[in-house]
Amino acid sequence: MNRFYVVVGVVAVVLAVAVFALLKSGGGASAAAAGPPPTVVDDGFRGYTLGSETAPVEITEYLDYECPVCATFTTIQMPTIKEQLINTGRVRWRFRDYPLPIHKYSRFAAHAVQCAGAQGKFFQMQDQLFYHHQWAQTGKDPASLFRDLARAAGVDLNAYDSCMEKGQFAARIEFSRQEGDQKLVDGTPTFFANGTKLTFRRLPGSDDFKAVVDSMIAHASRRPGRQASATH
Amino acid sequence: MRYRQAIALLALVGLFVALYLWLHALGFGGAIKCGASGGCETVQTSPWAVFLGLPVAFYGVVGYLAILIVALMALRPAALTKKSWSVTLLGLATLGVLFTGYLTYLELFVIHAICRWCVGSAVIIAAIWVVAVWGLRRNDGTTE
Numbered sequence: 236m237n238r239f240y241v242v243v244g245v246v247a248v249v250l251a252v253a254v255f256a257l258l259k260s261g262g263g264a265s266a267a268a269a270g271p272p273p274t275v276v277d278d279g280f281r282g283y284t285l286g287s288e289t290a291p292v293e294i295t296e297y298l299d300y301e302c303p304v305c306a307t308f309t310t311i312q313m314p315t316i317k318e319q320l321i322n323t324g325r326v327r328w329r330f331r332d333y334p335l336p337i338h339k340y341s342r343f344a345a346h347a348v349q350c351a352g353a354q355g356k357f358f359q360m361q362d363q364l365f366y367h368h369q370w371a372q373t374g375k376d377p378a379s380l381f382r383d384l385a386r387a388a389g390v391d392l393n394a395y396d397s398c399m400e401k402g403q404f405a406a407r408i409e410f411s412r413q414e415g416d417q418k419l420v421d422g423t424p425t426f427f428a429n430g431t432k433l434t435f436r437r438l439p440g441s442d443d444f445k446a447v448v449d450s451m452i453a454h455a456s457r458r459p460g461r462q463a464s465a466t467h
Numbered sequence: 468m469r470y471r472q473a474i475a476l477l478a479l480v481g482l483f484v485a486l487y488l489w490l491h492a493l494g495f496g497g498a499i500k501c502g503a504s505g506g507c508e509t510v511q512t513s514p515w516a517v518f519l520g521l522p523v524a525f526y527g528v529v530g531y532l533a534i535l536i537v538a539l540m541a542l543r544p545a546a547l548t549k550k551s552w553s554v555t556l557l558g559l560a561t562l563g564v565l566f567t568g569y570l571t572y573l574e575l576f577v578i579h580a581i582c583r584w585c586v587g588s589a590v591i592i593a594a595i596w597v598v599a600v601w602g603l604r605r606n607d608g609t610t611e
Contacts, residue, residue, distance in 0.1 A: 239472050239542075243475065243476065243479060246479055246480070247479060250480065253483070254483050254486055254487045257500050258487070258490060258495050304513060336493070337491055337492055337493075337499075421514055421520075422513055422514035425514065436577065437576075437578075437579075438513075438577075438578065438579070
């Protein structure tokens with residue numbers, strides 16, 4: 236019996252060391268932009284949008300740049316959504332940051348995209364990060380790679396470096412994350428249609444959004460004078 | 468007695484697997500160690516990684532800890548002859564298997580991604596259940 240408890244103790248110590256080593260080897264953050272700011276100020280910014288200002292339906296997406304599902308959604312589903320819903324004036328798509336705490340570089344990535352956005356290259360940089368998403372699988376410091384991607388997106392690197400160094404948009408990103416918390420965002424990507432949270436039984440595709448938008452527009456057209464509201 | 472010892476050791480291993488996933492979900496450490504497939508990230512960042520407001524791995528920690536404590540208590544000399552401890556262990560293992568089955572269904576048919584750590588945990592809880600059933604059928608607790 237006593238020998239058994241010795242075995243239990245030894246196994247527990249070995250496993251504890253293994254877990255500690257696994258957590259320790261996760262990598263380290265590299266820049267001020269990688270962390271949350273000491274204070275959060277509302278600068279009035281509510282996310283970059285894609286689509287017509289007069290579109291009857293607005294989809295708000297809370298995303299995390301290190302999240303593989305967000306990358307898959309953007310690269311696989313968004314082209315069809317743009318073609319069928321956004322370019323046709325039926326949907327306006329709003330992008331909000333929701334960096335998850337389990338991701339070491341998602342806040343840093345969101346900051347890189349915001350710095351590119353300050354130069355009018357938000358969507359180009361977003362595509363660079365999602366279409367070259369291998370960086371999120373390596374666990375390595377992506378700062379150097381992000382500069383290369385920013386250059387490929389057409390971003391001026393001097394202004395980009397200054398923006399990243401200052402952590403210029405750290406408060407904006409944290410504000411967006413806290414906004415997501417208030418709206419009970421519990422994972423990424425999470426979607427809202429005209430303010431109503433969308434719940435899907437599986438990861439949604441372009442057909443799911445088409446069904447939601449069709450339903451909302453049809454519902455609104457039956458009730459003249461009312462804004463389309465989410466019923467899905 | 469050996470069945471209960473085996474359950475205790477399996478629960479100990481499962482506890483540390485769940486602990487790693489839980490600490491990762493809380494933001495400790497960097498990218499999860501999961502090979503190049505990224506399945507763990509997909510699962511861990513999905514909306515189904517949170518159950519009743521808490522990371523799913525937290526329930527694994529609580530479940531394995533409960534099984535470990537009960538198994539160790541069942542190994543006390545005074546408890547060795549009591550079958551009720553074996554029944555309790557089987558009940559806890561059954562709960563764990565059912566919850567794991569639900570999570571595995573989500574991985575396969577909803578999230579469409581497999582997390583190796585989750586598979587490891589599923590194997591461990593299934594093994595605990597088999598040992599618990601085996602121990603009960605062999606009258607563990609009544610013949611010792």
